[in-house]
Amino acid sequence: MNGVSGRMGYRQHLLRSILAIREQGGVLLADGSRVQVEPILVGRSEAKLAELAAKHGIENFSTDLDAVLADERWQIYSDFLVTQARASAIKKAISAGKAIYTEKPTAESFEEALELARLAQAAGIKNGVVHDKLYLPGLRKLKRLIDSGFFGRILSVRGEFGYWVFEGDWQAAQRPSWNYRAEDGGGIVVDMFPHWSYVLENLFGRVESVYAHAVTEIPTRVDEKGEPYTATADDAAYAIFQLEGGITAQLNSSWTTRVNRDELVEFQVDGTLGSAVVGLFGCKIQPRNATPKPVWNPDLADEHDYDTDWIESPANEVFENGFKTQWEEFIRHVVYDAPNAYDFLAGARGVQLAEQGLISSREGRRIHLPEVSI
Known part of the structure; x- marks a missing residue:
């Protein structure tokens, strides 16, 4: 080890x-x-x-x-x-x-x-x-829903990942300083896109293209010795992935966002027959025949509690550490x-997605990903 x-x-x-x-x-x-x-x-x-x-x-x-x-x-x-x-x-x-x-x-x-x-x-x-993300209780519940046909035809996936990582001045940072230096292999695209690669591929379908916008939103941070340093790596990335089968996935990754969701990562999956909101552990579902009928009216306050329209999906088994x-x-x-x-070839696809995501961000264009083979 x-x-x-x-x-x-x-x-x-x-x-x-x-x-x-x-x-x-x-x-x-x-x-x-x-x-x-x-x-x-x-x-x-x-x-x-x-x-x-x-x-x-x-x-x-x-x-x-x-x-x-x-x-x-x-x-x-x-x-x-x-x-x-x-x-x-x-x-x-x-x-x-x-x-x-x-x-x-x-x-x-x-x-x-x-x-x-x-x-x-x-x-x-x-x-x-x-x-590891595939073994999380929430994503295992999601996989069970997909395999059962709960969603019907899956239309889209929206994901939010991240939290506020302190700059290191008046509060210590929760992540090491090398994470924010590109020359040391840092950056949220390099860190998270390999995860998104295998999550999307194994749950929904192969990633066929990527359009990404990666930014360094906090340019100066303070390292473990209390010394200020220039952050040369991206700390937030906003990406759209086209998957095989016509599914669109939109995933935001950020170390510069304050959390207003149940968990640090959440995915919403929408399909013709139902939707789910999934985190590390939780999994809420809303089937087609229990979907409310909102009406857009910006002149009146909407008093409907949309959270209560969702049903918590049961675990039905014991999930060990992934x-x-x-x-x-x-x-x-x-x-x-x-x-x-989940072999080295799967790992290479994750690196490919991160690499092409960074190129997409630099060049401001959507990039098609060829299938990877040995």
Whole structure:
């Protein structure tokens, strides 16, 4: 596990996934048996690794990635590094013949992301990319609605993601300063468009074109040392995606917006037979035969409570942490070749969307996306 001292690597992948799997006795396999996991922590700071290992009862840690990759005991390489360092480390893991599971974006450029997919295929190694949003309770409820035919013909998707990230002067920022420096791999397009790629693709259809407007709305921020710096990366992006089947998706992503919705991300899906409003956990529905009949009249106050027209969709099952669930699926893929659709090629499509979104913003035009293949 390379990069577990970072926020995402530690909280979601080590603490809530691998250690939780270890504590439950391993991953349940199709034949009823279990396969146990044992991590080795890899990073640059031996002191930080030693502290994490002692805290969680982990026997192995190392600052020598090459030595760990050469050791046959470790079958899976997992990467939670900053994007700039990821591709080179993954190439080493491919050369070592390891199965690989990585965060996204998989590389800084589409060309390099596609190269990783081709190298992995040529080496015959199993590979996976984190698609965590698909495992959220809200989106799993949405998938159930889609599969049941609830929406009829889906017409459009509208999404709002974001919150106010403090500038770092009178209140500390909730995100690291590198997120706001393009030269360090920062930017909300690079961060969020790979998510939008797999969410749209797996729920509604392949993204066929993108028109985006990315902006740096707060030009100066304050870093972790209290020093002002110039924000060179985009902190908000407004995009329209055309999907196969004629569906239009409009998604706003922003670190400069104040929240007035139930959750930090919400999607509204409208179809001929019904609509849904979905967040991380919640899912409200409104079928065609229970839709109110508003009449536009700007001269009179509208006293109708539209929120009460929606019905909360039940969970009907227990949803575990999405990162842990996908980790279990990937381990089954490694152990006995269980299905895995979320591979390096899927990761490359996410990088492609981010790259073309930035080009669209710079050039002020809609860009068609060719299908990606190895």
